[in-house]
Amino acid sequence: MKKKCVYWLPKLGVLAALSMIFMAASAVLRIVWAAGEALSSAVFWLQVVLPLAANVSFIVILLRDSRDRLYRSAIPVWLGCVFFAVKALGFPSRLHTVLCLCLYALVAALYTATVTGRVPTQKLLWPLFGLPMLYHIFVEDTQKVGWPLHDWLPELSVLCCMAALLCLSLAMKKRPVEEGAYVKRFGDRNDGRRLRSLSPIFAVSPYIMKTRNTSQNFIEDHIEVTEMERYIVEKRKAGLKNFGVLHVLLAAYVRTCARYPGLNRFIAGQHIFTRDREIEINMTIKKEMSTDSPDTVIKVTFDPADTADIVYGRFNDKVREVKDAPLDTGFDKLAGAFNLIPGLLLKFFVFLLQGMDYFGLLPRFLTKLSPFHGSLYITSMASLGIPPIYHHLYDFGNVPVFVSFGKKRRVFETKRDGSVVLRKYIDCNFVTDERIVDGFYFASCLRYLHNLLSDPWQLDTPPEEIIRDET
Known part of the structure; x- marks a missing residue:
């Protein structure tokens, strides 16, 4: 991969x-102007709604995406260029119209090429926005002296747009990207990178199997825990208080994602994405082990290079943070806010969130709090003393795997020599989204997971290699 540039705003200076x-200001001026005009439907949509959409989306993108996805600001620029192009079609001079159309095409193309990293400098944007603005002020607007203030509003709105783009081109900074590093581009989400080189069957399957609930497979597995118990005893003697089966399973799953990164994919908007090195694991916990204790959800982010000790530390820190907190967690506050919305309005609000999630427009702070977004949802039935359940996948969000494990059970088994031996097992039930990888891939993941759990000391050292998912 060639070195490219990423443009960003280190801070909102x-x-x-x-x-x-x-x-x-451009949006306000446009609204004030439209309020005093009798506009046809076509003029209203093309000369009012279209520029307002560009104005508002520009501000939202700067507030939300300026640090890691500034390239999205090309969307309102294109909308603005379409608005100006439509306006130019009404100029009396054909030469003036052609020159303006060429200018708008150049603005859209050069701005997009710059913010997507194809142009190594943003300095070309300075005259591109600055010179037309000066021409507008000192040439065109001098011919409009004496106009009523109301007629000046559209002109001032246009000048504000040019000034906004000039300020942004001066504010954006460039940071180099080393060879091999991925550069985000259109189609990526703030919580994942779109996979574009998958086989056609994977690209088509999300359109045929549209929801997670209609695409889920169920796997029942049994894990022999003799070596795991020895490993847990060693860890507890080493000072890892309450180190248990849950920590070993989490560490093994994280290590499996290092070897099989397809396990960290998800479906959103009928496309397949990968989280790369962010493995987000959700779990529902109780602050106290009582039937009337409220549930809350914790989300812990791991890296494929994490060892068992790191997994234990991160997970326990998050659990203590929730259980020791006198106030509600971020998830509790979010759920409480939703609960205040009347039922019918809440239904519409959830529909709106689903639409935003489909197009990757949900803010990152929401997906970080949401229990429906992540790499894995895990639940322990062992703490309740019951067998594992098959838990369905959620259609809202993008969690592709749900695992439930139960309490230990003892089984008398007959060996080849006819003798009887007592073994201990933990039952694990997996519910998976079959669209992210094929059955052979899932089977390979499960075999590798068994290999790790039969020799959990492998989890004490970082993996020799972290395999990157497809492009």
């Missing part, structure tokens, strides 16, 4: 703030 202020 003065120039970035001015850019948003100018764009907001």
